[in-house]
Amino acid sequence: xxxxxxxxxxxxxxxxxxxxxxxxxxxxxxxxxxxxxxxxxxxxxxxxxxxxxxxxxxxxxxxxxxxxxxxxxxxxxxxxxxxxxxxxxxxxxxxxxxxxxxxxxxxxxxxxxxxxxxxxxxxxxxxxxxxxxxxxxxxxxxxxxxxxxxxxxxxxxxxxxxxxxxxxxxxxxxxxxxxxxxxxxxxxxxxxxxxxxxxxxxxxxxxxxxxxxxxxxxxxxxxxxxxxxxxxxxxxxxx
Numbered sequence: 001x002x003x004x005x006x007x008x009x010x011x012x013x014x015x016x017x018x019x020x021x022x023x024x025x026x027x028x029x030x031x032x033x034x035x036x037x038x039x040x041x042x043x044x045x046x047x048x049x050x051x052x053x054x055x056x057x058x059x060x061x062x063x064x065x066x067x068x069x070x071x072x073x074x075x076x077x078x079x080x081x082x083x084x085x086x087x088x089x090x091x092x093x094x095x096x097x098x099x100x101x102x103x104x105x106x107x108x109x110x111x112x113x114x115x116x117x118x119x120x121x122x123x124x125x126x127x128x129x130x131x132x133x134x135x136x137x138x139x140x141x142x143x144x145x146x147x148x149x150x151x152x153x154x155x156x157x158x159x160x161x162x163x164x165x166x167x168x169x170x171x172x173x174x175x176x177x178x179x180x181x182x183x184x185x186x187x188x189x190x191x192x193x194x195x196x197x198x199x200x201x202x203x204x205x206x207x208x209x210x211x212x213x214x215x216x217x218x219x220x221x222x223x224x225x226x227x228x229x230x231x232x233x234x235x236x237x238x239x
Contacts, residue, residue: 006069008033008167008199009054013063014225018049018180023061025101025225027049036193036200041220046202048172054169055088056202058079068166087098089160089198092171097152099145106144106155110162125162128213132195135157135186150181154188157168161192167198170202174209185214 009031024046031037036135041099042050052058053065065072068087097106098115105115107126112119120124127137133154144152153173160168174182183201186209193200193213204210210217210230219229 005033006066007031008035008068009201010065010066011053011060012066014053014060015064016049016053016060016066018045021043021190022222024049024052025222026220027225028225030237031161031199031201032155033215034197034199036202036213036215037163038202038204038214038217039220040205040218041201041222042172042203042205044172044175046222048224050203051090051093051132051169051171054167055090056084066175073147085117086163087187088166089163089168090171091153091156091160091168091173093156093173093175094158094171095156095159097144100139101144103144103155104140105131105150105157107140108163110159129158129162132188132192133161136183149177150185153177153185157185157189161196161198164196166199166200172199172204172206174204182206182208183212185202185209186199189213191228 007030009029009030011026014026029039036174053060054067056075059073075084101115104118104123106128107129108115108118111122111125127198130137130140135151135154135158139151144155156173174185189211200213202214217230219230220227
């Protein structure tokens with residue numbers, strides 16, 4: 001009998017003190033290859049901490065975090081950790097956009113530093129990437145600082161998937177965006193992650209995004225770290 005592949009992401013008995021009201025606790029969270037899992041109940045700071053635990057930027061005070069079968073505590077040095085980051089794409093409103101640069105220039109950043117005059121071959125890749133995430137080609141000359149929230153959100157998604165990661169992490173990606181905008185963004189997200197066969201962990205309190213993107217959904221009980229299945233989240237939406 002073939003041995004089952006280990007989860008792409010697994011947090012077990014994790015405790016991390018981040019100077020909040022209580023430490024972040026996660027009793028058990030697993031995400032299998034190609035799965036799309038959403039977790040709710042995290043404020044902005046706790047969501048950032050969880051994402052950084054998964055990508056190995058920080059280590060838990062207790063418990064273990066493994067990614068693709070390897071404990072993040074076993075990453076040897078900064079060089080190895082930076083190389084390991086290539087596995088991840090992170091969609092977060094914390095990501096910096098160059099406000100005085102165009103959307104095309106911002107989208108070019110994962111691929112080149114030559115953004116004053118983006119090379120033609122990279123421009124072609126950017127236009128295809130923009131199409132996939134729902135950014136109109138006519139908008140690519142717009143300054144990032146003038147772009148509405150929904151377009152900025154799509155730029156974050158496009159940059160996160162530009163270099164073909166294995167795992168896509170979402171950190172409250174739709175915060176402050178209206179539900180009708182979230183619906184379109186979620187459809188684009190689902191198409192991209194399905195086409196690229198990405199494993200997804202989304203930290204979000206947004207029921208619309210969760211319903212359209214996630215295969216499994218949980219809510220954190222902060223005191224214990226237990227993740228409770230949101231089996232009725234569709235009813236919560238009145239569906």
